[in-house]
Amino acid sequence: MREASRLTKLWQEHGPDTYPLDISNLIDGALQNSDFNGELETKIGSCDSFEGCLIKTNDTEKWTILLNSQIDNNRRQRFTYAHELGHFMCHRDLQDQFEDSEETLNDFRNEVEREANVFASWLLMPANLLRDEFAQVSWNTKALREIGNRFECSLQASALRFVGLSSRPIAFVVSREGRVIWGSKSKSAPFMSSFCFGDELPKESHAFAANQKRDSEAFIHESGFAWNKDMNAHESQYFDYSGRGYQYTCIEFDG
Numbered sequence: 619m620r621e622a623s624r625l626t627k628l629w630q631e632h633g634p635d636t637y638p639l640d641i642s643n644l645i646d647g648a649l650q651n652s653d654f655n656g657e658l659e660t661k662i663g664s665c666d667s668f669e670g671c672l673i674k675t676n677d678t679e680k681w682t683i684l685l686n687s688q689i690d691n692n693r694r695q696r697f698t699y700a701h702e703l704g705h706f707m708c709h710r711d712l713q714d715q716f717e718d719s720e721e722t723l724n725d726f727r728n729e730v731e732r733e734a735n736v737f738a739s740w741l742l743m744p745a746n747l748l749r750d751e752f753a754q755v756s757w758n759t760k761a762l763r764e765i766g767n768r769f770e771c772s773l774q775a776s777a778l779r780f781v782g783l784s785s786r787p788i789a790f791v792v793s794r795e796g797r798v799i800w801g802s803k804s805k806s807a808p809f810m811s812s813f814c815f816g817d818e819l820p821k822e823s824h825a826f827a828a829n830q831k832r833d834s835e836a837f838i839h840e841s842g843f844a845w846n847k848d849m850n851a852h853e854s855q856y857f858d859y860s861g862r863g864y865q866y867t868c869i870e871f872d873g
Contacts, residue, residue, distance in 0.1 A: 621707040622740035630744070638770035639742055641699050656680055658706060660699070662687050669723065670698035672705045674714040681706055691860065693772045697738055698723065704737030705730075720862070724774075724799070727815070739779040743769045748783055757781075757788040757870040758838050758854040773856065773866055778802050787849070787871035792864050793819055796829050799864065807871060808846045820844040825867040828855045845869055 625648050629635060633647050642660060649658060656679025664687050665671075671684040683702045689695045701723060705716040709730055718731070725731045743765070751768065755761040757780075765776040777790040781802045789803035789810060801813040812820050819826040823844035838854045845851050849871045856866040 619736060619740055622704070622737045625707070625741060626744045637744075637747060637768070638696075639700075641696065641703065645703065654679075658683070660685065664688055668717045668719050669694070670702045670718045672702045672710075672716040674710070676714075681710065691772075693766065693770050696770055697742065697772050697775050700738035700741050701734045703741070704734035708733055708737060735775070735778070739771070739775045739782075742771050743776065743779045745783055748780060752780065756838075757784070757786065758852075758868050759856040759866065760854070762790075762856070762866070762868055773858070774864075777866065777868070787873040789813070789845070789869040789871075791819075791825065791867040791869065793825065793829070793867065794862060794864055796826065806873060808849050810845050810869075811847075812845065819867075823867075824853050825855060825865065828857075829865055841869075846871065849873075 625644060628648055629639065629644055633644065634640070645658060658681045660683045662685045665684070669686050669689055672681060673684065674681050683699065683706070685695055685699055689698070698718065701718060702716065709716065712730070722728070722731050723735070752761065752765055762773055762777055765780055766773050769776065774792060781788055781790050781804050784804045785806060787804060787807040789801060789807050791801040791813065792799045796819050798812055798815060798817040798819065800815060801810070803810065803813070812818060819829060823841045824839035838852050841851050841853050843850060851869050851871045853867055853869045858864045858866065
């Protein structure tokens with residue numbers, strides 16, 4: 619978070635201060651204003667084994683970010699780019715190579731990968747802009763898509779960042795085939811009956827019903843006390859058919 623905030627300050631005070639963020643431009647400017655004496659370059663090419671990679675050339679201070687050109691989802695590639703930059707800024711003293719697939723980019727139980735994801739979301743979606751532009755929106759998949767469009771970020775990254783900043787009792791759950799993959803909730807959100815990896819979606823929730831019939835987010839549904847026995851909630855759904863069939867659920871509790 620500290621490194622992402624430092625680069626954001628450089629970009630907003632000394633760079634073009636335009637968003638969506640130009641990561642290549644940021645790298646060129648940030649390294650020229652740092653004490654890093656090596657070289658960091660970006661290459662894009664075809665690769666079957668990873669979506670992004672950060673690698674150090676042996677016995678040098680030359681680092682290269684490799685991005686897989688076969689990833690045709692621009693937002694996913696942008697987040698991967700920022701993720702690899704996160705490894706460079708925060709973890710390059712730990713090892714000489716980081717190789718990331720879809721699995722590692724979605725591994726929130728691995729501390730190093732989680733930190734790189736946090737770095738990427740903070741860098742691509744600065745707190746000051748999110749608060750200024752989206753503080754008053756209701757938390758649902760429509761708002762989620764608007765945030766993703768504004769910063770050209772994936773829906774998962776947009777949700778993680780927005781929920782982490784919000785003072786309202788909200789949450790975001792990623793599931794597949796009725797089981798939770800990961801979840802994020804604001805500090806004011808209550809205990810949730812289904813939130814951790816492997817939990818089943820609550821049978822009383824709209825998320826559960828939507829998964830049974832692939833009913834995607836046409837409406838915002840009241841789910842009562844499905845997620846917490848004491849707080850009423852509203853939820854909406856989005857099914858991502860472009861990858862592994864993730865189901866995204868935005869939840870807002872009546873606080």
